[in-house]
Amino acid sequence: MLYRPRRLESITGSTLAQRVMNEWLKPMLTALACVLVMNLFFPRYAVMGHSMEPRLHENDRLFVSNIEAAIAPISRGEIIVFTAPGDGETVIKRVIGLAGETVEIDGGTVYIDGVPLAEDYIRERPRFRGQWLVGEGQYFVLGDNRNASRDSSEYGPIDASRISGVVRFRFWPLNALDMFQTPRY
Secondary structure: OOOOOOOHHHOOHHHHHHHHHHHHHHHHHHHHHHHHHHHHHOOEEEOOOOOOOOOOOOOOEEEEEHHHHHHOOOOOOOEEEEEOOOOOOEEEEEEEEOOOOEEEEEOOEEEEOOEEOOOOOOOOOOOOOEEEEOOOOEEEEEOOOHHHOOOHHHHOOEEHHHEEEEEEEEEEOHHHOEEOOOOOO
């Protein structure tokens, strides 16, 4: 059977308006609403630089959850997006220390309150040392590429108010699609 479109003359004005509404306007408004919700609650970010390698690479594209950062405490090991102190740059780092903890880096090992942190996600062990007390409402963050990252080892713990979201999904490149889970320590 061949499809034969109806002639416009045979369609009444109200029927034409209904068809346009059902076939064009409703799907376009639905798509627009979905895009707005995604942009509001799950903004997209692009990775710039090499401070989170080997986990994230330059030009990776990420979905970030703003909702989680606003309603729930952030866990150790989660990758977050925040505004860096000083220069105000938007950066991506991993949460290492939580409020009330002492973070120490010595001999290439990160210690939390004196207990070594098992980290299988880092590029190489840190070649620097230091000790930091994480205050109330703060987080200590480090890049996975420890020796090539500007992070809390340089500017200290960050305030929770600087955090804009938690990285949840890599959608680009397509051959590296990935859901981000919090590491178990």
